[in-house]
Amino acid sequence: MKVLKYMLIFIPISFVAKFINASPSIIFILSCLSIIPLAGLMGEGTEEISFYSGPKIGGFLNGTFGNATELIISFFALKEGLFEIVKSSIAGSVIGNILLVVGASMLAGGLKYKTQYFNQKVVEVSSTMLLFAVIGLCIPALFTHTVNPNMLNTRYEGLSIFVAIVMISIYALSLFFSFSTHKDLCSSVHEHEGNAKWSLKKSILILVISTILIAIESEFLVTGIEPITESLGWSEFFVGIILIPIIGNVAEHSTAIVMALKNKMDVALEIAIGSSLQIILFVAPVLIFLSLIFTPMSIVFNEFELIALIATVLIANSVSHDGESNWLEGIQLLAVYLIIAASFFIL
Template identity: 75%
Template structure:
């Protein structure tokens, strides 16, 4: 987090660029760099509040705010009617967490330690949930495969997306109850060690609120510059949504996973990577579908390229993490698959 703080300078820079109506390319880059340290600050504030609230409420806060940056950026994209960007960012976040973050963690930790072990039981539960989530996204897409894509964001299919979103959100709530109540013994005691608060509760809450407000402002700048920026440099909005926005929104969380792996805490690294992916599909995606009802209803139907990438990512992650241990070569394999997918989306 410390090395990201130097990027705070881009907050005033982005505001000045917006007021000057500067090039959308510069505005996009400045707002993206400004969001990265703010996301890290939000996570740090949430951790501090968790110390005061206790592990159960703290876990809920971490689950809620873990992908808040992604949710805020997607909300403004949703408001602008950029449905392709929103759905691509959802798919990109899942793919990035499973392949890039988990892969980088396994690679970094594997270069320092020959073999690293993690809680296989937790991974099995998370992997099953992840597989369910991808199936939940795939069935509506297969069902509507022969339908004109222009009809998907209409009231005719609004009920399908809302129904799927409701079921996913319900599963998300049940998964929280499962992990924090009925089967909390399944999860290791590694997170239950006593931690002293560095901030007062008042300061933590104020920082969390302040960071959220500024992220909302920067997200509006970012989303507003997407269309003119992509036209100016020849990038597709699809590539921006599936590769760039997930990296921007989750940079701080990604670095935390790698640092945990370097400390030989692969349980935490795997939990961040897979757990964050689950939150995106089961929490962020349904919330965005519900919010879209305030503007233009957005379908939860993903295109074929996104679905294939999601399925491939989940299958290879299950295979690599199924034995409860990792090494650097497995990390390289995950990163390689991510690069192949990224190149493919860039060309598309």
């Protein structure tokens, strides 16, 4: 976390670069370096608030604000009409959380402990919900990829809105499930350790300031996406599916690895799978609704994104079935992630 605080120096540097009309590629890089520590501060702020609100609500806030960075970046991408970047970042978040974060957590924890155990029932509930969510997200895409294009009309865009309404309804019901009817099943066995370092007022203030600065930096970042993809030869798919999810969730990712090193694999998996679930059931529908302000965005993914998403979620279900993990499983997940990343890099 100390390294992230040193990176805050990139915030004023990015503002100066924007003021002097520096190259969009330079502004893009500076914005990326600025968003990383701001996302860390946001995560730290929500963690401090959880000392006052309790671990359950704190965990929910941590997941919500952990995805806020990506939501803000995607909003400005929507504004610029970069729909492929937005959809790639949705898919990339799920793929990154399951393969990269869970893989790195299992590897780090497995090198320290021979075998790590987690609550099989809790993880199974989340991973099963994730499977249904991804299936729902993929249906519009499967429909458009399998039906004769001549038979399609503009009504299929309305299907995306309908799916978004269903998704966000399921998300609301899942909150009711975990906070009300089955709160004992979904409660974490790990309570907070230590005491709050910040007051509640300071925590909220830092959270608000971080959110505002992330919004500004996100606008800088989005304006530099097209120039940097052209200058470096990167594909928009690579930026959306690999780069943006890592930048937006770096603090959340590091927290999961730290939890695994403390032999709290329950928490590490809850962070990764819970974040993926929220991306699909909440962030994706919200982005569909926000796109109506500008140009309506359909929720149609390309074939390779579909395959990567479905394979990732099947892996999540496979990993959760035995209630234990080791370093070899972590390496296997990371290997799959590297193959997917390399494939999108050469597109």
